[in-house]
Amino acid sequence: MTQMSQTFRAASIAFAILLVSSAAWGQKSRPAGQPLPSGPADVENRVDSLLRLMTIEEKLGQLNQLSSVWDTVLHRSNASASGMQMLREGRVGSFLNIVGSEATASLQRIAVNETRLKIPLLFGLDVIHGYRTIYPIPLGEAASWDPELAEETARMAAGEAAAAGIHWTFAPMVDIARDPRWGRIAEGSGEDPFLGSAFAAARVRGFQGHLLDSKSLLLATAKHFAAYGGPEGGRDYNTVDMSERTLREMYLPPYRAAVRAGVGTLMSSFNEIGGVPSSASRHLLTDILRKEWQFDGFVVSDWNSVGEVETHGIASDRTSAGILGLTAGVDMDMMSLIYVDELRSALKDGRLKMAVVDEAVRRVLRIKFRMGLFEDPFRGASTVRERAVMMTQEHRALARRAASESFVLLKNENGVLPLTESTRSILVVGPLAESKDDPLGTWSARGEAADVVSIIEGLRRGAPSKTKVTYVRGCGVDDTVRSGIAEAARVAAAADVVIAVLGEARSMSGEAASRSEIGLPGVQEELLRALVATGKKTVVLLMNGRPLVIPWTAEHASAILELWHPGVEAGHAAADVVFGRINPSGKLPATFPRSVGQVPLYYNHKISGRPASEANSFTSKYLDVAWTPQFPFGFGLSYTSFAYSELTLSATVMRWSDSLVVGVKVRNTGKRRGEEVVQLYVRDHVGSVTRPVRELKGFRKIALDPGESKRVTFNIGRDDLAFWNGLMEHTAEPGQFSVYVGTNSHAELSAEFQLEE
Ligand code: BGC
16 A cells, blocks of 8 residues: 555544544543434444445454453463454454443443544343342243333343443343243243233333433343244253244244334344254344344344354354354354454455445444444443442332242142231241342342342241241252251241242253253252141242242142242342232243143143043043143232123124224232232134134233222234234134133133124
8 A cells, every 4th residue: 555545544534433433532421412323314324434444354343242251261372362452453343241330441442542443342241130139030020920010120220230331231031931941941031922022022121222322221132033942852052943833923923022122132042943043044034033024233143153053064164154144144243253253264255245244244333323332432331320320229129029029829728828927936948048149040140149138038027026937948959968857847846837948049040051850959849748747837939940840849838939039139029928018919921830741831832633631532631640730821829819700892793904892800809909910812713724722912910909890901903813824924814713811821701703804
């Protein structure tokens, strides 16, 4: 390059930087009153101007995401030094797992002061159910059937993380899961696409909101696209194979709902579907996501999932895996380093087109511009702000409410719960009662065990003043040692009531935490048997990250309260419910099977040609276990009771462009105020393809005083009846439908209508 052209190039870069940025780089934020780049045309112009200045390395750099621990994972020598070098050369577009306002700012300063084009970095982290204040695991929150609650916890989590310099969360996880052996069922909203979609949209609204440039919110990620929740055998990362119809009807709706709610990014999943790894699936990432759904954010791979395209066996080397991933629509490469290291050669030899790279870079830059990062790369994160927003009283109060709302009362024989003042002595038993770590659950970001109110602490503080609460451990979570069991039973004999806190350690669900047996681990059931054998009323508090198989417990415990992994306020929330200050109202977001052999077991199954029948052996069932679940989807009791009556339809014929109003009367027939989740299910009797026996199409949470009734109404439109028909068109078909309204997916109150063209 001649001296003159070099000077000209430098001058034009400086000029273009002025165009794309509107503030001097550094800690300064944009001048007051200057608008953020909200207009789409403005953003597109700025993206194009910047793109024109970028070298191949800088473009591939924007598509490269590094983790703080990348050196240990990839075993590169002197990796952190070369990571910093890559950053200075503009070869890193984003970091994950760098936390804290100081750490993020120090890297951001390098990006915006020392790199040639001064493009700001994006900092990502798994802020799944809280940053420092940890809320219930997502499956637990879904059991509240209160999407607004999840929106609120997501917003508060975003506020804490944003103050610490995080821009982007890899949440919500919206994978439908019908197999509780899969450990990551804990991170999602369970088995149902309708409930899952409601929570997906709510969490996107909470984390991200409508304006990407809010400094107290985060860019959200709907993950893991697609159908990561359907691995064979429930084994994490395993093959997924399902029909396009099942994929579209059961697994895709929550991702679609997240896109509709404006989610800025999606994460491509580890699994293959029907022979194509998702991270190389043009069908998913381009045809469905971009063309059908018009998604204009960007797609990040899962951790090394582009690299694993080679392991899956559809690419013979890393470069080919990278070409497949990028061409399919994975814009940013999390931690395989293939894009940044290998794709230059593919561009040179023509195996990859520059237009493909440009398009991916455009998508990443578009989000960075929309977030206002070019105006304010630090987004006001600071240690002062961190201190001000972290784990405030307000956040703790929300964590307590969220936890108690997520609890599900599975059994309450003779109204043993709530415990009253007449209970003079309570023996608390079980390994999870004293744990301050396990209530945090999977993915706990910056959550600290020291912040957690354990179950025993909460019960002690919350018990009536004259009630004595004692504790013996009994056994460990997955012990084989039985020595504490006899002692626990001996002490139990002297108590009025026994509370056994049983279940799973937090490491037993989440990523890479599938289990083949999903009963109580270790000797916990033996401990419970010994306690029940004393004849004392035995209340079981379950703490776990998935539906469990607990037939003995279901039959013999006096009461069972499902707590999931409830977060920092575990003990307070448990005491609120155990002692009756709060009436439980959660409902199961996933079926509890009777036996692992029944899995997958889900309420919205097909009928088959031989529906199970007691009267006929040659029907779809087992010889050794019932075909029905232990606790069905949508199930959950209350300290009061509700009666459903007067189901009405506004018409028995619904015309093609009409809608129908379904009404039902719900009455609190007990003695306490309580909340009930009223659920509406629909069945399409005859279709061009088979239809599920019922599908959730509406739910509403209402509060009723004793004796009070309310009329609850739902609207059903044609879209609610649509499905992927025999020609793979998404449409409703005329014919007969049933609606069922009630307290869980076995709701019996029903009415019929016809849809007419
Ligand atoms: C998980 C993702 C997560 C990513 C980054 C992966 O192993 O599957 O859900 O966002 O790591 O931590």
